Each structure stands twice: as C-alpha cells, then as structure tokens.
Amino acid sequence: MIVIDGSYGEGGGQVLRTSLALSAITGRPIRMENIRAGRRKPGLMPQHLTGVRAAARICNAQVKGAKLNSLELTFAPQSAPQAGKYTFDVAQVAKGGSAGSVSLIFQTVLLPLTLVEGTSRLTLRGGTHVAWSPPYDYLKRVYLPTLARMGVQAKVNIRKWGWYPIGGGEVEATVQGLGKGSLAPIDLRQRDELLRVRGLSASSNLPKHIRVRQEGAALQALRSNGLNARIDVIDAPSKGKGTAVFLWAESEHAPAGFTALGELGKPAEQVAEEAAQDLLEFLQADGALERHLADQVVLPMALASGRSSFTTAAVTRHLLTNVWVVNQFFPGHAHVKGQEGREGLCWIEGVG
Numbered sequence: 001m002i003v004i005d006g007s008y009g010e011g012g013g014q015v016l017r018t019s020l021a022l023s024a025i026t027g028r029p030i031r032m033e034n035i036r037a038g039r040r041k042p043g044l045m046p047q048h049l050t051g052v053r054a055a056a057r058i059c060n061a062q063v064k065g066a067k068l069n070s071l072e073l074t075f076a077p078q079s080a081p082q083a084g085k086y087t088f089d090v091a092q093v094a095k096g097g098s099a100g101s102v103s104l105i106f107q108t109v110l111l112p113l114t115l116v117e118g119t120s121r122l123t124l125r126g127g128t129h130v131a132w133s134p135p136y137d138y139l140k141r142v143y144l145p146t147l148a149r150m151g152v153q154a155k156v157n158i159r160k161w162g163w164y165p166i167g168g169g170e171v172e173a174t175v176q177g178l179g180k181g182s183l184a185p186i187d188l189r190q191r192d193e194l195l196r197v198r199g200l201s202a203s204s205n206l207p208k209h210i211r212v213r214q215e216g217a218a219l220q221a222l223r224s225n226g227l228n229a230r231i232d233v234i235d236a237p238s239k240g241k242g243t244a245v246f247l248w249a250e251s252e253h254a255p256a257g258f259t260a261l262g263e264l265g266k267p268a269e270q271v272a273e274e275a276a277q278d279l280l281e282f283l284q285a286d287g288a289l290e291r292h293l294a295d296q297v298v299l300p301m302a303l304a305s306g307r308s309s310f311t312t313a314a315v316t317r318h319l320l321t322n323v324w325v326v327n328q329f330f331p332g333h334a335h336v337k338g339q340e341g342r343e344g345l346c347w348i349e350g351v352g
Helices: 013-026 046-059 090-094 102-114 136-148 208-223 268-284 291-296 298-303 317-329
Strands: 002-005 030-033 062-064 073-076 085-089 119-126 153-160 169-176 194-204 230-235 242-251 256-261 307-312 334-337 344-349
Touching: 002 013, 002 317, 013 030, 013 046, 013 073, 013 102, 013 298, 013 317, 046 062, 046 073, 046 085, 046 090, 046 102, 085 090, 085 102, 090 119, 102 119, 102 136, 102 153, 102 169, 102 298, 136 153, 136 242, 136 256, 136 291, 194 208, 194 268, 208 230, 208 242, 208 268, 242 268, 256 268, 256 291, 291 298, 291 307, 291 317, 298 317, 298 334, 298 344, 317 334, 317 344
Parallel strands: 002 030, 085 119, 194 230
Antiparallel strands: 030 073, 062 073, 119 169, 153 169, 194 242, 242 256, 307 344, 334 344
C-alpha cells in the first residue's frame, strides 16, 4: 500500500485525483492522509467524494473513509478498470444542489478508462463553469486535443451549463479504450507559431447586453495588441445564473486556454479583460505550455511508452505537486527543472 500525504505541495484535490487514477490503473492500494490539508475547508468536499466514488466504481475498489469532510481514505482496487456506461452526479453526494466540478471528476476516470478494452459513455452532472477548475470549454478546446496527440480518444458534449452555487450542469462524454495499445510519448518543448485566437462570451439567465459587452471588451483588448480574434456570443441553457469569457490560442501542437468568470457586482468589461490579459501574458512569455495545461499533462505522460517533455511559461506548485505524486508510484520517473513562478522544463519517463 502506498501512503500519500495529502498536505504535500499545494495540498489540494489534485493530489487525491492523481492518486486515485494511478491506483485504479496500477491496481496498487493507497492510503491518503491529511486530504486537502492546504485548503480553507480541508477534507473531502462533494466533488472530491464524487471523484472517489467514480474511481471506485470503475475498478470495484474497496474504500474506507469515503464521506464528506473525511481527512483520511483507503482505496483498494479489486479489479482492472472496466469500460461501461456510468453516471456521476455531484448533487447526489451533496444531497442538494452543488456546483462541484464535473471536469475534475472526468479527469479522474479518463485515463483509467482509456487504458482498457471497450467504449465508455459517461454522464456527469454538477458545475461546468466554476472557479478553481478547468471549465467544460477547456476540456474540449485544450486538454482533450492535446491528449489526442498521445492517442487518447475522448469527446465531450455539454447539454446544460452549471454555475456556482447550484450547479445543475450536464456533460456527456465518450471514451474509447485503447485495449492493448498504449499512449504515445510527446515532445512539447518548442513554442508553436500562433495560428488563430478564438473565444466565447456566454451567460445564462442574464440580460443579453452582458455577454455582448464581454465580447466587445475582449475583442478590443486583443485587437489593440494586434490579435484579430473571433468570439462567439452564447446564451447558455442553465438552471442558474452565470457568465464567462473563455479564450483559446490555437497552434499546431499545443493549444492554450484562459477563463474568467463573472461575479455579482463584477463588470462585464472586467471579466473580458481578465481573460484577455492572461492570454496576452502567455503569448509574451516563453514556454510551450500555459501553466494549467502543464500540470494536467504530467499523468498521461507518465503512462506513455517512452520519454515525454515540455516547457512551460511558469512552474507552479500544482505542477511540482503532480510530479511528486507520480513519483510515489513510479519513483524517479518525473523531473522538473526551474524555479516556481518562472519558465521551466519537465521530462517524464513513461512506464508504457
């Protein structure tokens, strides 16, 4: 049994999700202590508990400590992951509305379901565009296209948008298992030439002028810096109210995505400018991957059949933490060179 200290590094839910995925894939049982000790509310929140139950269901794991606010968890897979039809609903765990992120639940089970025989169909309910997690659009436009270059065959489709605090969003996903195949290593050390910048300005159950103002402010910020972007304006179906701007930079190999969410009292123009500024800062920096994608590709690279590498615009504590978790399962396989907050290089010897 591998003992994982959940307080290590950034001390958040990422330690849990990566550990669950690796336990399901390798069949090695884990014991997690100090779960999310680095957060204001430590322990298992609804989205984390949903992730635990999702991982347990696909590999028939025996679990102890799987309850809300739990600081300790034992997870022991009883079988290899199994493809199938699954529904995971954060609201069922929260016993009411919850905006727990469906993206993070999807990322917990994606790779275990990729490395098996057969097709899996998932229905994920909860928050689709919420703080501290990749929104649905990031999965669709950045995360999955990058993993597709490694052989991951997965698609997502949104039916309802879920905003904080009530959630209620719904995403359908299809994951095609590789069977006896394996993930291919990937080299992302060189920054690609920028092909185009795209975006969306979306809102739900709010006046149309808000999403139109977001679009205008984002276009102005980008065009004043020489970028001729195209931004779609979307009236998003949802139970709740919310607004977001998502911008993505397309290149040949490594797309980059940037999100800003609206809040009560936050002007539409500020939402747009936050997303645009993040994109502009990335384009002015060095490194092939933006900071969020960097930590999210560590796990698939660790499972590939050979060495993968990338440069990133900024080494983050999330990246360092995910590298540490991978090394708990595969000692000495993942490496980072560079100081936190600055450009860095990461290389990983995949186990195949």
